[in-house]
Amino acid sequence: MYKILKAEELTANIYLMVVEAPRVAGSCQPGQFVIVRTDADGERIPLTICDYDRESGTVTIVVQVVGAATRMMCRLKTGDSFHDFVGPLGRPSDFVSEDIESLRKKKILFVAGGLGTAPVYPQVKWLHERGVDADVIMGAKTKDLLIMEEEMKAVAGNLYVTTDDGSYGRSGMVTKVIDDLITDEGKSYDVCVAIGPMIMMKFVCLTTAKYNLPTVVSMNPIMVDGTGMCGACRLTVDGEVKFACVDGPEFDGHKVDFDQAMKRQQIYKTEEGRAFLKAQEGDTHHGGCGNCGGND
Amino acid sequence: MQTDVLKKVPVREQEAKVRAANFEEVCLGYDKEEAMCEAGRCINCKNAQCIKGCPVAINIPGFIEKVKEGDIAAAYQIISESSALPAVCGRVCPQESQCEGKCIRGIKGEPISIGKLERFVADWARENGIKPEGAKEKKGKKVAVIGSGPSGLTCAGDLAKMGYDVTIFEALHEPGGVLVYGIPEFRLPKRDVVEKEIENVKSLGVKIETNVVIGKSVTIDELLSEEGFSAVFIGSGAGLPKFMGIPGEQANGVFSANEYLTRSNLMKAFDEDSNTPIMRGRKVAVVGGGNVAMDAARTALRLGAEVHIVYRRSEEELPARVEEVHHAKEEGIIFDLLTNPTEILEDENGWVCGMKCVRMELGEPDASGRRRPVVIEGSEFTMEVDTVIMSLGTSPNPLISSTTEGLEVNKYQCIVADEEFGRTTKEGVYAGGDAVTGAATVILAMGAGKAAARGIDEYLSK
Secondary structure, three states: OEEEEEEEEEEOOEEEEEEEOHHHHHHOOOOOEEEEEOOOOOOOEEEEEEEEEOOOOEEEEEEEOOOHHHHHHHOOOOOOEEOEEEEEEOOOOHHHHOOHHHHHOOOEEEEEEHHHHHHHHHHHHHHHHOOOOOEEEEEEOOHHHOOOHHHHHHHOOOEEEEEOOOOOEEEOOHHHHHHHHHHHOOOOOOEEEEEOOHHHHHHHHHHHHHOOOOEEEEOOOOOOOOOOOOOOOEEEEOOEEEEHHHHOOEEEHHHEOHHHHHHHOOOOHHHHHHHHHHHHHHHHOOOOOOOOOOOO | OOOOOOOOOOOEEOOHHHHOOOOOOOEEEOOHHHHHHHHOOOOOOOOOHHHHOOOOOOOHHHHHHHHHHOOHHHHHHHHHHHOOOHHHHHHHOOHHHOHHHHOOHHHHOOOOOHHHHHHHHHHHHHHOOOOOOOOOOOOOOEEEEEOOOHHHHHHHHHHHHHOOEEEEEOOOOOOOOHHHHOOOOOOOOHHHHHHHHHHHHHHOOOEEEOOOOEOOOEOHHHHHHOOOOOEEEEOOOOEEEOOOOOOOOOOEOEEEHHHHHHHHHOOOOOOOOOOOOOOOOOEEEEEOOOHHHHHHHHHHHHOOOEEEEEOOOOHHHOOOOHHHHHHHHHHOOEEEOOEEEEEEEEOOOOEEEEEEEEEEEEEEEOOOOOEEEEEOOOOOEEEOOOEEEEOOOEEEOHHHHOOOOOOOEOOOOOEOOOOOOOEOOOOOEEEOOHHHHOOOOHHHHHHHHHHHHHHHHHHHHO
16 A cells, blocks of 8 residues: 555646655656556556655655546545555656766756646756756646646746636747747757647647757556556557557657547547546436446 | 266356356366266376476376375375466366376377366365465575566465565566456456465465566666565566557557456456446457467457457467367357458548458468468458457567666567576576566466576575
8 A cells, every 4th residue: 555645636626646655756767657546446547757755755646637537546635545556667758868968958848738747847857956957838728727836936947837818827828838939039949848638749749840849748648557568558659659658658759640649548538438427426327428328 | 976987077167158248257167076086087197198298297196196085185285286376277277288188098088187177176275275385494585576477476486385585576456467467257267266376375475565567666686686685586477469560450449458358357347347448349350369369359258249259370270278269169259260350440530440351271381380371362351340359469578678787688589598497697587487488378487487496496505
């Protein structure tokens, strides 16, 4: 069992949890993820690592309620425990193994969309601790959905916050901010790291391609084991089949087949929706999901 | 009970029509009377060939003699000297090509039903609370075992019996490896058989730490230098599922058999109350002809689909156990043999709607000694399916080999280890099972785990 030392609601339906997991905390690096199960019957949920503390043996995760399993997970309070917490999985970000001197000369732009702020944070923090200040664009649909702004401000070089509806910070999508920074504000970058919903990463890649700006994305497809056994997370990168769990999760964004990846994310949409409705409605579920006749 | 001495005492099974719609065990096994009667057919050969056919060299005539006498507890202790998982092996070993294949009785009639007798003895011991005997003296040395599948459990059990302090590290949330994620409930019950056999291994003093991915959570070098282990056995199993490389394979509704079976077995997706989803196809094609293909096909059938096995060679070359093919046919699986897919067709939303195939014929033998399948010109046709399950084997997982200095792999990326003791190219590190051989059987992995236990003991006794 893996004890939750702190559980906090960051904003509606988004929760931050600090979990006691010494093996993961001792070996994880920016870019990697964990798989978590709430209870003995729980689904295996891949989640990005938001922060870690090697001394105290803790790992911080950020979870958004999107289905039955994440809903169960977010009901847990400080002092409760996860049944399983395994990792770190996937490969660390490439820059972790780069020569630090050449890294200090690079101008890096991070683009974090929505929940993508959580995995971007440990990367920016890692760089900051080594004297590399990266610029960060943080975007959300609206002001209430922004998370970790203060934390990010403390480790980023320049932080540009934007909301789609203009309720806070700049107004518009993250792609607009990229355009504005590069074309109007005279910024130039050597590499971009974009993490967020697949549709956002796709459009960031289309934008950065215009400027020949190499772009790394972190893919979050459906997974089961997360160790290279099941192949559910396969995607096409530069015409080749890759497994996000062992070959990624980070890939060259300009080579990822996003349309296929987004289509593959829909595989269990009806099954998941059904499970979610069933969990929410309990015994009163009578087939409102449109896919079943209630409990039969 | 009177029987024809040339024939096996028949074993009771769930009727095919009934079992095709449930996940309960297919074979019901012998009772004591049936087992004693079957044991009575054994002629107790002096130079027993069956033992030579057993990868873990169980004293087969020895335990059968005890069954004949009705002393099942004694029979169990004889099996336990050689096997940590008799209830599993009695169910999943390919006996026809091992012990039973060598049985002298088999020359003139049917061989002794060794597998069913082993299963009976193990089940009886479990029901009567009999446990294997543990070590009398401790050696005071720690050994790490990576993976809790058949090779890891066997190696750990043997080392514990020798007195070593053994810890198994398992990447998944439940121990058992392929016994839990791969082989379905209807062939190998999890709670009553697998869990109990793992408890037996634990009762020998073996510790199991789940949720540890060696190569990620901790490396082999760290286990040796920082966590006080004197030797390591790698039994990390098969690996990444293979796909055919044909167009349409990324369509929604194409799964690896590993994914499909893991969802159903480990995550219990066959149960409506499970939180893990699984595709319940209407018409499913399973591509491949091994045990895993049979397991996937029979799972899909139980989830309500019409199921076709699509295999490019003929029935004779099917690598699956004879019993699995027989059971699959009885249950209504359709075998499309000498058939090979060339393309998976998707509808406008990216879902599988069909599979283009060609007919094959057998030509000259290839490197494997099997006759090479050759495409029949102009034989292309389309099968209408909504789900395709690829069961084409696996290629080794690089997680451990890429993070362990000095551990050599061969051109197939399998860990190099000698057959006699499982020695790798790194001192103190041993390996066995699918991580070394590529996908094979439970019992071969157990044989390798056993050999490595002897190797580790010899190394640590120096």
